[in-house]
Amino acid sequence: MxxxxxxxxxxxxxxxxxxxxxxxxxxxxxxxxxxxxxxxxxGSVSRYPATNISETPEGYELQAELPGYDKKDIHIDLADDHTLLLSGSVEHRRESSSSNQEQEQTAATSKDVKSTSPKWWVNERVSGSFQRSFSFPNSINSSGIKASYENGILKILLPKANNENKKRITID
CATH class of the missing domain: 1.20.5 (Single alpha-helices involved in coiled-coils or other helix-helix interfaces)
Structure with missing residues (x-):
């Protein structure tokens, strides 16, 4: 024991x-x-955004969580008939209060003050960029793709291409 x-x-x-x-x-x-x-x-983005993809008979719906991004910093490209590329970047500037700016001006004239930059206790906001590709089994109709961005959620509707041009090959 x-x-x-x-x-x-x-x-x-x-x-x-x-x-x-x-x-x-x-x-x-x-x-x-x-x-x-x-x-x-x-503090840099080292992960992909959380993503959901669903399929309907008409096409695919992709939803990605991108909180804090401005829609001008999100890029959607169709690499080929089956591959969607999603990329983006976000940068966060550390803002100082007006009292910090006054302290910086005072520090510039005083030699005995070493540094007036803040000491961060919590710094969890991320910055950086990401790139991710998604491959779909069916061809995508590029002219019908629609995207919207609201409340940090990117929603992309990808209609399936019409396969009327599909041709079966007979074996000799």
């Missing part, structure tokens, strides 16, 4: 240490710096 108690005491001690580390704001700064030095960039 002493071995069991020791195991749980060690486990709880380790969990307490981990939680204490996360309470220290410098923990996240150090983690961000080490990831950035490894070539990653915290």
């Amino acid at each position: 002493a071995l069991t108690n020791r195991f749980f005491n060690d486990a709880f001690r380790d969990m307490h240490r981990a939680i204490s580390l996360m309470d220290d704001p410098s923990f996240f700064d150090n983690a961000r710096r080490s990831l950035q030095s490894a070539g990653n960039s915290i």
Whole structure:
């Protein structure tokens, strides 16, 4: 029984240490710096937007979650009769309050002030770009594609091409 108690005491001690580390704001700064030095960039889009695609007898409907994007920064291209390319980019500028601007002007004239830039406690807004392609089994009617963007949801209607020109080949 002493071995069991020791195991749980060690486990709880380790969990307490981990939680204490996360309470220290410098923990996240150090983690961000080490990831950035490894070539990653915290706060950049490194994922594709969440997407739903459904098929009806008439065509396909694609819905993509793109909150925070301006529709002028979203691009939809048809690479060929079966492939849709979706890409976009978003940039967020860090805004400073007027008091920060006054402090910056004061700092420019004072030599003893090192930096007036804010120390970020939470910086979760993402910026960057993405590109994704979707292949469809049926040909797409390029002239009938419609797209709308509302409340952060991009909706693309892709009608299937009319296959009247389809020709069956007989084997000799």
